[in-house]
Amino acid sequence: MLIDSHCHLFMPEFDPDRPQALSRARAAGVTNLVLVGYDLPSSREAVLLADREDGVFALVAIHPHHAVDATAAALTELAELASHPKVVGIGETGLDFYRTRSPREAQEAAFRAHLELARALRLPVAIHDREAHAETMRILAEGAEEIPAVVLHCFSGDRAMATEAWARGYYTAAGGPITYPNANGLREIFRDAPRDRVLLETDAPYLPPTPHRGRRNEPAYLPLIADRLAELWGADSGQIGRTTAANTCRAFRLPCREERG
Numbered sequence: 645m646l647i648d649s650h651c652h653l654f655m656p657e658f659d660p661d662r663p664q665a666l667s668r669a670r671a672a673g674v675t676n677l678v679l680v681g682y683d684l685p686s687s688r689e690a691v692l693l694a695d696r697e698d699g700v701f702a703l704v705a706i707h708p709h710h711a712v713d714a715t716a717a718a719l720t721e722l723a724e725l726a727s728h729p730k731v732v733g734i735g736e737t738g739l740d741f742y743r744t745r746s747p748r749e750a751q752e753a754a755f756r757a758h759l760e761l762a763r764a765l766r767l768p769v770a771i772h773d774r775e776a777h778a779e780t781m782r783i784l785a786e787g788a789e790e791i792p793a794v795v796l797h798c799f800s801g802d803r804a805m806a807t808e809a810w811a812r813g814y815y816t817a818a819g820g821p822i823t824y825p826n827a828n829g830l831r832e833i834f835r836d837a838p839r840d841r842v843l844l845e846t847d848a849p850y851l852p853p854t855p856h857r858g859r860r861n862e863p864a865y866l867p868l869i870a871d872r873l874a875e876l877w878g879a880d881s882g883q884i885g886r887t888t889a890a891n892t893c894r895a896f897r898l899p900c901r902e903e904r905g
């Protein structure tokens with residue numbers, strides 16, 4: 645049992661073979677997927693797909709790249725989408741100072757507005773942080789304790805940030821980058837992570853794990869990421885699946901069966 649806690653299966657990259665990609669994921673043992681919106685149209689798509697498919701859930705938000713679109717009207721529509729029973733959180737929101745496609749001030753304002761929405765609706769949040777570690781942690785510190793769970797998706801911070809995140813009770817998600825040859829620092833962070841704070845994700849179609857780099861990523865590749873974590877933890881893949889699935893169910897309050905073993 646594996647859960648892909650963050651992917652974008654609704655994107656046009658999957659138009660030619662979306663049902664097959666979902667079947668391949670299930671055949672690979674990926675029993676649940678969390679589809680993550682990044683603007684209003686994609687948030688609607690995520691909810692529609694989650695509505696149709698068993699074991700598929702959605703998060704809704706406006707990505708920091710599109711922060712200038714996070715108007716009051718847009719946030720009202722996100723709140724309406726969030727009333728759907730398969731919507732389990734707000735995301736992805738946060739800061740991206742790597743590409744800075746929206747001005748920093750707009751990103752920070754949109755991030756705060758999303759956190760306010762999550763507080764008001766009592767929903768977990770999935771955070772996108774690219775080259776904005778200190779600012780992300782500072783804004784989260786302004787009131788994330790009222791938010792049921794904080795997931796740092798595709799965690800890319802340093803050890804100090806990870807330690808602080810775990811101390812605050814945040815979850816850190818491992819994706820394709822933990823399989824990359826030059827990612828020893830990141831692997832050491834996940835090696836030492838508290839076992840109840842780690843989720844798995846593909847971020848498909850982005851960030852394919854080794855050996856699929858340079859091509860489209862898909863949720864069926866999640867076992868490659870789980871296997872790498874299994875090596876780091878000296879555990880077997882089944883144990884990794886059970887532990888990270890239980891963490892994901894707790895973080896996003898998914899209706900998962902409690903698996904014991």
Ligand SMILES: [Zn+2]
Binds near residue numbers: 797798
């Ligand atoms: Zn992201």
Ligand SMILES: [Zn+2]
Binds near residue numbers: 652680847
């Ligand atoms: Zn994403």
